[in-house]
Amino acid sequence: MNNYVTEAINLKSYNLNDADKIIVMYSKDNGLIKGVAKGIKKPKSKLGARMDLLVANSLQLLKGRSMDTIVQAQTVNNFKKTREDIDKLMYSSYVSELVVNFGEGTEAISKDIYDLLYKALNRISLVETKKDALIAVIKFQLKLLLFMGFCVELDTCLCCRERVLDEEMFFSSQMGGIVCIECNEHLGVKLKMHHKIRDFLEAMLQFDFDYESDYDRKATEKVCQVCFNLLDEYIKIHTNRKTKTTKVLQELTV
Ligand SMILES: [Zn+2]
Known part of the structure; x- marks a missing residue:
């Protein structure tokens, strides 16, 4: 046939x-x-x-x-509500662009990626606030990275491999994860990260896409924007490509 x-x-x-x-x-x-x-x-x-x-x-x-x-x-x-809203259209274009950039050679895991893309587009079309759209994008970024084998390390320090329990830590976009204060004395990663941001990202990665946790409810738009930006930075480094929609998204959410 x-x-x-x-x-x-x-x-x-x-x-x-x-x-x-x-x-x-x-x-x-x-x-x-x-x-x-x-x-x-x-x-x-x-x-x-x-x-x-x-x-x-x-x-x-x-x-x-x-x-x-x-x-x-x-x-x-056809994710109808996305067609009536420029922000939703931009967020949807961003996730679809990531799938174009990462999608080559993913036949073996295509069902997982398809379901993730579908859920993200559906969620973005249905949300009422920019914050909730950003949460859908963050979940999509984290889970796509996980499927592709580039999972962000949020639990243990990338250098000493100890669980980071301090209030503050650093996030390395280059290495894709957290570094403790002590190890960072030698590394000199610039981006400081509060443990609340780490905890939020960890929850976004672990919970099912559709599950709305306390973290989803309590997060502010500003926290979501910070998380979106740092994940996007990591993705850019690992795909060697800039997504066209990122710049527009950053301007939209100022
Ligand atoms: Zn360390």
Whole structure:
């Protein structure tokens, strides 16, 4: 059979010619995939808005020699409320950009990444405040890093491997974790971190994506912004790429 079915979220698109586009998607079963959406630029396209960015579809694709073709699409979720809100659109673009940057070669864990992406986009579309949108993004950053094997070390000092119990510690974006005050005398990491921020990040990493803990409720927008920035810094170092949306997000949340 040359046809296959999967669920996928549209992340990027390119023009192929006057009528067709190539859609880059993250799929539940095959990780990052590309599919040709034939006739999508014509007014009466049967695929229509289903091929818009940030839409989750149940798809049928035809395997091609160089590229697959999207035969049928049925929308699972178009995250409607995100389309009416510029902040939500930016946060959603950020998480989808991370999946494009990290997604290559993740077929073996594609179900985990797909579910995480879906939950993050869904949560962002439904939240009422900027703080709650940021919390969804932070959970997404931490869990994506965990799946990719770049998990942030928040429990023990990266140098002496002791549990850090002090009020203050340091966070190294270069090494991806915390360093105790003593070890930092030699290392000279600049970014100081209060244990409350560490505890918050630890909770965001450990709890299920959908679980709303006391940490979620008590965190302020400012704390969330600090956490977002330091995780983004770490991600930038490890992907060697800047996400286009980061700068806009930082400006939005000042
Ligand atoms: Zn140490």
